Amino acid sequence: MSAAFPxxxxxxxxxxxxxxxxxxxxxxxxxxxxxxxxxxxxxxxVTGRAVxxxxxxxxxxxxxxxxxxxxxxxxxxxxxxxxLTSVTLDRxxxxxxxxxxxxxxxxxxxxxxxxxxxxxxLVGPGYEVVGALPATPxxxxxxxxxxxxxxxxxxxxxxxxxxxxxxxxxxAGGFVTVTMxxxxxxxxxxxxxxxxxxxxxxxxxxGAKAPETIAFGDMPNDLPMxxxxxxxxxxxxxxxxxxxxxxxxxxxxxxxxxAVVVExxxx
Numbered sequence: 001m002s003a004a005f006p007x008x009x010x011x012x013x014x015x016x017x018x019x020x021x022x023x024x025x026x027x028x029x030x031x032x033x034x035x036x037x038x039x040x041x042x043x044x045x046v047t048g049r050a051v052x053x054x055x056x057x058x059x060x061x062x063x064x065x066x067x068x069x070x071x072x073x074x075x076x077x078x079x080x081x082x083x084l085t086s087v088t089l090d091r092x093x094x095x096x097x098x099x100x101x102x103x104x105x106x107x108x109x110x111x112x113x114x115x116x117x118x119x120x121x122l123v124g125p126g127y128e129v130v131g132a133l134p135a136t137p138x139x140x141x142x143x144x145x146x147x148x149x150x151x152x153x154x155x156x157x158x159x160x161x162x163x164x165x166x167x168x169x170x171x172a173g174g175f176v177t178v179t180m181x182x183x184x185x186x187x188x189x190x191x192x193x194x195x196x197x198x199x200x201x202x203x204x205x206x207g208a209k210a211p212e213t214i215a216f217g218d219m220p221n222d223l224p225m226x227x228x229x230x231x232x233x234x235x236x237x238x239x240x241x242x243x244x245x246x247x248x249x250x251x252x253x254x255x256x257x258x259a260v261v262v263e264x265x266x267x
Contacts, residue, residue, distance in 0.1 A: 004039035006265055008212035011068075011199055011225060014047040014057065015182065016218035016253050017235055025061060032259035035266055042206050044068060046195050048181040048221050050113045050150055051076050051083065053121070053133050066205060070113065071179060071189050071221060072198030073150040075205075081117070085201060088115050088148045089176070089190050095145075097172035097188055101154070104171045105164065111135065111153040112144040119150070127155055130184045152188040161186050165220070179221040180239075187221075194224035214265075216250075216258050217242060233261055 010033065012018040018025055033043050046068040047054055054069045054076070064079030075085040102108055109126035113119060123129055124141040138144060144152075156164045165180040168188070172178065177189040203213065215222070215229035218238040226232030226245055234246035235257045243249055250257035 004266065005036050005041045007041055007214040007230070009203055009206070009208040009214070010036055010041050010043045010262070011046045011213055011215040011229060012043065012258060013195075013217040013219070013222055013225075014045060014049060014054070016237060017216050018045065018253070018258060019057070020254055023057070026256050026259070028256045029259045030061070032256075032262040032266070036262050039266060042208060044199065044202050044206075046072075046199050046202075046215070046217075046225060048179075048185070048187070048195075048219075049133075050074065050119060050121070051117055052119055055081070066202045068195060068198035068202050070150045070198075071181070071187060072193050072195045073115075073190065075198055075202050083117055084205075085198075086115055086150070087190050087193055088150055089152065089188070091145055091149065093175045093191070094149070094152055094188055097168075097175040098152070098154075100172045100175070101168045105156055105159060105167050107157075109155040109157070110141055110144055112149050113151045113153070115148040115150050119147070121153075126157075127153065128184065130182060150189075154186050154188060155184060181219050181221040195221060196224035196228035199225055199228060214261075216261070218253065233257075 048071045050070040058078045067076045073087045110124040111127045112122045121135040122144050123135045123137050129135045161180050161183050165186045168178040179187050210228050211230040213229040214231045215225045216233045218235045220241050232246045234243045234249045236252040251260050
């Protein structure tokens, strides 16, 4: 561990954390992370986005390290453009989980993230993709199930994402992991999977341990990562549930919140 930087590993979420609202990374944040890596720390991106939605951002950053994608399902070597690990959703269990949730709250709108380096996000009728990310509409919801999946996305016509995530966890939490990654983004994952499981695999590859890790995030899907890491930093714009358990709260993603903390630690 470098004497100049107190953590061996910096784990950052992407949306609402490392990325500004226009999906760029500020020069100040780039410089702060570059200084930390020059001082001996490793930076790992840990995102809910699957690899195809993550790769363009990493390429733009010139990022060549490991990235944990798909809420922990994928460990991706950005320099080699190679998937190192990939966990898929058991589609039978997912179908059972979905039936249980719909029995509780009524019909859901669905999307599915296909596994692999070039896996598409397939969007069923009524599902609204958050943001301008590339997705492929399908008219028949059964088409969502044809390829191996790393997760399902669910939306409800009237429940908030918090309400839907709570109902899904209560009714189907024994079959799948349910996480909420943002308003309009509730996901069903392989049981036991989280950002923490993916991050622990990536950290082991570079020889870093949990107490040597500082993690930055903004949503409930970052809770397991905060529980695993030695120090959890929530952005000012973070969901209240994450702010409550964070070791500290920094400035927002628009105000270089990561850089504020990293610069302080470097000083």
